Amino acid sequence: xxxxxxxxxxxxxxxxxxxxxxxxxxxxxxxxxxxxxxxxxxxxxxxxxxxxxxxxxxxxxxxxxxxxxxxxxxxxxxxxxxxxxxxxxxxxxxxxxxxxxxxxxxxxxxxxxxxxxxxxxxxxxxxxxxxxxxxxxxxxxxxxxxxxxxxxxxxxxxxxxxxxxxxxxxxxxxxxxxxxxxxxxxxxxxxxxxxxxxxxxxxxxxxxxxxxxxxxxxxxxxxxxxxxxxxxxxxxxxxxxxxxxxxxxxxxxxxxxxxxxxxxxxxxxxxxxxxxxxxxxxxxxxxxxxxxxxxxxxxxxxxxxxxxxxxxxxxxxxxxxxxxxxxxxxxxxxxxxxxxxxxxxxxxxxxxxxxxxxxxxxxxxxxxxxxxxxxxxxxxxxxxxxxxxxxxxxxxxxxxxxxxxxxxxxxxxxxxxxxxxxxxxxxxxxxxxxxxxxxxxxxxxxxxxxxxxxxxxxxxxxxxxxxxxxxxxxxxxxxxxx
RNA sequence: GCGGAAGUAGCUCAUUUGGUAGAGCGAUAGCCUUCCAAGCUAUAGGUGGCCGGUUCGAGCCCGGUCUUCCGCUCCA
Numbered sequence: 001x002x003x004x005x006x007x008x009x010x011x012x013x014x015x016x017x018x019x020x021x022x023x024x025x026x027x028x029x030x031x032x033x034x035x036x037x038x039x040x041x042x043x044x045x046x047x048x049x050x051x052x053x054x055x056x057x058x059x060x061x062x063x064x065x066x067x068x069x070x071x072x073x074x075x076x077x078x079x080x081x082x083x084x085x086x087x088x089x090x091x092x093x094x095x096x097x098x099x100x101x102x103x104x105x106x107x108x109x110x111x112x113x114x115x116x117x118x119x120x121x122x123x124x125x126x127x128x129x130x131x132x133x134x135x136x137x138x139x140x141x142x143x144x145x146x147x148x149x150x151x152x153x154x155x156x157x158x159x160x161x162x163x164x165x166x167x168x169x170x171x172x173x174x175x176x177x178x179x180x181x182x183x184x185x186x187x188x189x190x191x192x193x194x195x196x197x198x199x200x201x202x203x204x205x206x207x208x209x210x211x212x213x214x215x216x217x218x219x220x221x222x223x224x225x226x227x228x229x230x231x232x233x234x235x236x237x238x239x240x241x242x243x244x245x246x247x248x249x250x251x252x253x254x255x256x257x258x259x260x261x262x263x264x265x266x267x268x269x270x271x272x273x274x275x276x277x278x279x280x281x282x283x284x285x286x287x288x289x290x291x292x293x294x295x296x297x298x299x300x301x302x303x304x305x306x307x308x309x310x311x312x313x314x315x316x317x318x319x320x321x322x323x324x325x326x327x328x329x330x331x332x333x334x335x336x337x338x339x340x341x342x343x344x345x346x347x348x349x350x351x352x353x354x355x356x357x358x359x360x361x362x363x364x365x366x367x368x369x370x371x372x373x374x375x376x377x378x379x380x381x382x383x384x385x386x387x388x389x390x391x392x393x394x395x396x397x398x399x400x401x402x403x404x405x406x407x408x409x410x411x412x413x414x415x416x417x418x419x420x421x422x423x424x425x426x427x428x429x430x431x432x433x434x435x436x437x438x439x440x441x442x443x444x445x446x447x448x449x450x451x452x453x454x455x456x457x458x459x460x461x462x463x464x465x466x467x468x469x470x471x472x473x474x475x476x477x478x479x480x481x482x
Numbered sequence: 483g484c485g486g487a488a489g490u491a492g493c494u495c496a497u498u499u500g501g502u503a504g505a506g507c508g509a510u511a512g513c514c515u516u517c518c519a520a521g522c523u524a525u526a527g528g529u530g531g532c533c534g535g536u537u538c539g540a541g542c543c544c545g546g547u548c549u550u551c552c553g554c555u556c557c558a
Contacts, residue, residue: 009551013493016492016493017492017493017508023549023550026549028532028548029531029532029547029548029549030548030549030550031549032548032549032550081558082558090483090556092483092484100555101556164557164558217557219556219557223551228557278558280558281558282558299557369518375518375519376519377518377519394517396515396516396517397515397516424510425519426515426517426518426519426520426521427515427516427517427518428517428518428519428520429518429519429520430518430519431517431518431519432518432519433519435518444517446516446517447516448516456517458517458518463518465517465518
């Protein structure tokens with residue numbers, strides 16, 4: 001309701017006002033790019049996570065779920081490439097105060113050179129990057145007289161290393177402590193457990209391992225509310241397939257995941273695919289499922305064909321064999337035999353999905369009443385299936401035995417789904433409050449209820465209401481939430 | 483991270499040359515009320531983001547800091 005000029009700001013204000021999202025440590029002025037989920041937000045987030053978990057593990061007999069620890073052996077991040085590739089050498093121009101990634105700066109300069117000179121420059125850069133020679137990189141920039149595009153000067157700071165992984169120590173004695181990282185992605189917890197799960201679960205390829213959990217990235221700039229946070233939650237599934245079949249599965253999951261988003265109420269026209277042109281070191285195909293956020297089309301979920309990169313890397317660093325024996329017969333009538341499975345990954349940001357849902361749900365409505373006056377409401381049209389509170393039970397008056405009847409209904413319904421009971425204030429005001437937090441159904445108990453056991457059920461999205469027998473309330477709400 | 487702007491009650495805002503903060507909405511309790519933010523009564527809630535400086539005196543002036551917004555940058 002706050003900022004008329006910026007709809008996204010209104011959503012952020014609304015989230016705070018109604019207990020969906022608070023800034024972390026707000027009491028102490030907040031912590032940048034870290035947020036807490038409030039009483040409503042935590043429930044909505046849990047509902048989204050549960051929907052995803054069910055769609056993966058319960059509805060696919062060949063996908064199982066695990067919950068790996070955030071702390072992992074430091075070598076995991078060597079093997080995954082994060083120690084080397086997740087850190088970027090940066091350099092600042094002192095005159096323009098522009099900051100550049102060193103590789104981007106040099107590559108841009110190479111584009112202006114003739115082919116052989118460019119090749120030489122880039123191979124020298126690669127050598128220095130691989131050797132972590134930061135001083136050498138600066139010398140390379142200076143020798144090539146590379147200039148800042150803004151200030152047109154070569155007045156550079158030293159090259160500095162930025163690592164996007166958070167680190168801490170394990171072991172209480174500082175001198176003996178080992179540095180370990182907070183995981184920057186959840187995927188590695190699945191890869192290092194590949195053999196454990198495959199063997200103990202007697203899994204046959206193709207099969208998947210799903211997991212939800214927190215990951216941490218020390219973003220240089222993190223903004224846009226919960227879109228890019230330093231601590232965030234991923235929901236991802238690694239699907240292990242026979243080498244050569246990865247594109248088939250890549251396309252399968254591309255379709256399947258988009259359909260899932262539509263199944264929780266995201267309109268098809270608000271979703272699109274975005275193919276990656278420049279692929280990461282581990283991928284042979286990659287795309288984003290993008291959603292049209294209030295600030296533009298942005299990644300909601302990534303589908304990556306990761307080849308056998310991760311399992312091979314872990315085999316190499318752990319010196320253990322990570323393979324699968326495939327008994328199925330090939331065209332020649334022989335088993336496919338031993339191989340390192342290929343991986344197709346689906347990875348959604350739970351917080352981004354949350355942001356998607358609330359930015360679609362948030363609506364301000366205005367209309368003219370019968371007496372000619374203007375009326376309005378703010379309503380969160382969250383699909384009933386994922387709404388934090390499904391049903392509000394409201395005695396019309398708090399006397400004449402109505403609260404007793406309502407409490408009785410409350411006791412029955414709360415066994416089945418999340419309910420909210422309220423007897424304070426005029427009925428219209430209570431409806432508005434339920435609209436604001438996105439409760440899809442309200443049931444009102446009045447004097448007629450005492451005579452014929454019927455109640456009024458009021459629908460959030462249409463604001464219409466009808467009378468139904470009290471003993472049908474549970475069924476109506478439960479059906480709508482399926 | 484750089485540049486610009488902002489920060490007063492839960493929210494939206496007032497306090498017009500510096501003189502120890504107010505309103506509306508909201509909240510809580512009660513009264514009234516038979517279906518979409520009605521009315522009445524009472525109550526709670528702010529060391530003016532934080533730290534320091536100038537001044538007899540700072541919400542207001544100055545410096546620093548934190549947070550947010552906008553632009554740039556960044557986002558394997």
